[in-house]
Amino acid sequence: MIFVIFIAAALVVIFAAIQLNKYGDVISQKSTWSGAMVGTLLIGGATSLPELTTSLTAVYIDNADIAVGNMLGSNVFNVLILMVFDFIYRKQKVFDTVDRSTHVPIAYTGLVMTALLAVALLWQSAPGLFNVGIEMYLLVIIYIIVMRQTGGAEDEAEEPTSSLSLNQAIARFIIAALFVFIAGSALAIYGDLIAKETGMSSSFVGSFLIAASTSLPELVTVLAAFRIMNYSLALGSIFGSNLFNLQLLVITDAFYREGAILNAASASNVTVAFLGIAMIALSIFAMQRKSAKHVGVYAIPSALTIVLYFASTYLMF
Template structure:
């Protein structure tokens, strides 16, 4: 029964998160404060709401492993999504077609942030300030610096105006957000029950089962981008979402008042963090290497990423 409710909650989260993205876009189009940065933050925050509500609920039920695993696992699953599409469309040599200077700074930032998380997990007793790990302060500082130095995103071409009014968009956005809150909370609660009932590692449940569920809205975004051959949008949305998720991990640590959350997380979370580190490194390699003519050689980074993900899943299970 727990699996049935968990699956139902996952389906609801996916549907509601897609609606959040849809109505967030309506708000950014029709509100007077809808500059590019505001729209990006609004929609980015909307698609990341499932991860936030799930992790905060996990904190409330005192399951640090699901809270941490969900955030780290979501980042890993996001990269997996990108690499699966890159492998499927390997003949198009996606990474060879995008502008490196646009994506490499964000990718390297994600690498550094993930390395900080990995180091804190390996340390096991990392310094903390006000019951928040010192690494979390560094994550925020790095994020602020990168956002300031990267400048505002370019304005996109005008899109067809939605027939939905601003008031309707706001109302539906709020309703979808409430649905995500309830369903995301159910994911954490029933994920915790599944871990206890089956004896599965809570880190595995958070890093793979829940993380996959909350990351499926990103799958829809990447699929849409590949369909219109906007590969830069696909890569940018994944790399940017991962940075945002790590900021949500900071919020999770703030709400976990006992002590720094990474100090109490199970050591098995290190596997997910290190996996994320390697997967980001492979993404950077794919971005900055010189153009590859042979399709088989081009597909090596994405193939290795996919294999690593499922190997790590097997090991943690």
């Protein structure tokens, strides 16, 4: 029965995520927001809802490893999703076509934030304030500064292609987000139950199995965005979701009353943090390098990211 509910929840999440992308694209066309900012704030936030529920549930059962590993692992898996699609669509040279002025700063922000978490995890006794790690306050400050600086970024104007009004698109976007929250929560909870039956460690379960499960919305969102050739929306949804996940980790820490949550998490989560840093660095390199003439050369960062992820997963398992 657990497996049936898990699969059913996954199907609902996939359908709802497709709708998120569909109505998010309408909002980007009919509002003053750019596709990058719609992806970063709207879709990135909505598709992060399953991660929030999973981590708060982990806090409730006093499992800091699942709470932290879920957020870090989801961010790693999100970057993997982006690089896999970049490799599949390598002939389109996606990273050469997007607005770097918006996406590069956001990617760098994710890199810096992940590095801060890695330091705190290594420290194991980082200072806190009101039972929340000091690094969490830094995450919030950095996030606010970067969002203010990138909020005015513009993409090239698109002609509206939908008969829906802006208000209708917003309302349907909210409904789809609610479905993602409900079904994604069930997906995470029952994924955790399945994982416990295998006897794997909490950090591995949180970082890879549950993280991959709760990243299904991002997977479908990026797929849909690539199919309509809205690459800016795809990148924005991934990098934005990653930043949003780290803000959700701040909320998770606030609910964890035993002290700073990173002090309670095991050191094995540092490996996932370093993996995230390396993968984000490769995505930044792919955006900032000079345009590659040959498709094979262009695809090297994506290929390295994919190999790095699966090699790390194998070694951790």
